[in-house]
Amino acid sequence: MNKHDILTAKRVLLVDDMSTIRKALTRMLDGFGMAVSSASDAETALMLMADQDVDVFLLDIHLAGMDGIELCRRLRRFERFAHTPVLFITGLVEDEVSQRAFDAGADDVISKPVSEAVLRARLNNHLQRAEYARELDVMRRSLNQYVDSRTRKMVEEQVREGKQLVPQRREICVLFSDVRGFTQLSQEMPPETLFRILSESLNSQVQCVYRFGGYIDKFSGDGVMAVFDGPDKSINSCLCALKMIEEACVQASGDAAGLYQLGIGIHQGEAMIGNIGIEKQLDYTVIGPTVNLAARLCG
Numbered sequence: 460m461n462k463h464d465i466l467t468a469k470r471v472l473l474v475d476d477m478s479t480i481r482k483a484l485t486r487m488l489d490g491f492g493m494a495v496s497s498a499s500d501a502e503t504a505l506m507l508m509a510d511q512d513v514d515v516f517l518l519d520i521h522l523a524g525m526d527g528i529e530l531c532r533r534l535r536r537f538e539r540f541a542h543t544p545v546l547f548i549t550g551l552v553e554d555e556v557s558q559r560a561f562d563a564g565a566d567d568v569i570s571k572p573v574s575e576a577v578l579r580a581r582l583n584n585h586l587q588r589a590e591y592a593r594e595l596d597v598m599r600r601s602l603n604q605y606v607d608s609r610t611r612k613m614v615e616e617q618v619r620e621g622k623q624l625v626p627q628r629r630e631i632c633v634l635f636s637d638v639r640g641f642t643q644l645s646q647e648m649p650p651e652t653l654f655r656i657l658s659e660s661l662n663s664q665v666q667c668v669y670r671f672g673g674y675i676d677k678f679s680g681d682g683v684m685a686v687f688d689g690p691d692k693s694i695n696s697c698l699c700a701l702k703m704i705e706e707a708c709v710q711a712s713g714d715a716a717g718l719y720q721l722g723i724g725i726h727q728g729e730a731m732i733g734n735i736g737i738e739k740q741l742d743y744t745v746i747g748p749t750v751n752l753a754a755r756l757c758g
Contacts, residue, residue: 465586466579467492469514474504474530475548476522480571484517484548487575491582501525501533508534513543515586518565520549520556528563535564542592544585548573609674609686610743626733629688632696632725633750634673635757636664636682636703639720656718657681663706664721671699676744682721682757686745696725724757 471493475481481497488495496511498504500523507513516534518527525533527547534540547560550571557568566585569577603611617624638644638660645653664683665675672695673687687696700723711719728749734741 465590466582468494469586470494470496470512471515471517471582472504472507472511472513473497473517474499474501474522474527475517475519476500477519480519480548484573484578487573487578490575491579493582499523501527501530504530505533508537508540513540514589515543515582516545518545518547520547520560528559531560531563531565542589542596544582544589546581546585607674607676613743623734626731628729629732630692630728631730631732631745631749632673632687632692632727633676633730633745633753634668634683634685634687634696634700635679635724635754636685636700637679637722637724637757638681638718639722641681641718644718653718660707660710660718663710664703667699667702667706670702671695673699677742684750684754693727696727700725722757724753724755726753726756728752 471488473481473484473488473495474497475484476499478499481499485495485497496507496513498507502524504518516531518530520527522530527549531545531547534543534545544566545564546567546569547565548569548571549556560568567581569581613624638657648656661678661683668675668683668685671687672689672691673685676684676686678684685696685699687693687699689695703723704721707719707721726749728747730745730747730749732743732745734743735746736742
């Protein structure tokens with residue numbers, strides 16, 4: 460990311476009740492290559508926000524009607540502006556005013572008169588940080604597709620505690636599913652078709668697990684390993700299994716019907732839950748005789 464190019468074509472919403480200030484700042488921002496929308500009051504700014512994508516806000520504190528502090532609070536309620544930089548440009552530089560601005564969600568406070576060099580540098584810094592925050596958010600959302608919610612909670616707890624959690628012994632129900640005759644089917648069906656239909660089947664199974672309060676420990680080739688650990692784990696795991704079979708029967712058709720012939724094994728008992736592996740690559744999982752017996756019942 461070139462810091463000198465980051466301002467180009469970025470949309471800035473400038474809100475100030477003095478037309479002379481708006482014109483002076485607009486000239487500066489135009490010189491930076493930015494696209495400028497401006498408003499003289501908070502109500503107009505809110506209407507502009509509804510119709511435009513805004514990359515950065517420049518707000519005055521004292522506005523007619525709703526002030527800049529309240530406007531900042533309002534825009535921070537929009538999820539799409541969670542990482543959007545908000546900079547106050549004001550002649551009020553008292554600590555109390557600055558603290559109110561930061562408490563409302565502002566990223567910076569710049570005093571008037573505004574230096575072009577200072578404004579450019581602050582905009583560069585805050586827009587780069589916003590870009591990195593958005594990239595991290597996209598990465599986090601993508602990783603969440605590969606990491607179960609229980610594992611995420613465990614990682615968050617480890618971060619809070621500052622150390623790796625000790626494995627725990629718990630009473631759980633383990634459910635394994637399996638496509639009957641999958642090896643033979645994989646030899647007879649085109650790989651692309653097999654992958655697509657198997658993904659649909661597994662998606663249906665995962666939704667059943669979540670519906671009945673379980674979580675996916677792992678995918679095991681053509682099936683899943685699910686764990687139920689709530690107070691109604693026994694009945695929920697059985698209801699989940701019945702629902703899986705019911706939905707598989709509905710989905711089964713034609714040459715792909717074999718991919719919906721499920722075998723399911725369930726067992727309840729004690730197991731160890733914790734991290735296994737090496738420091739650079741860990742698996743938060745369940746191990747023990749309970750898991751082994753459920754797998755054998757499925758097979």
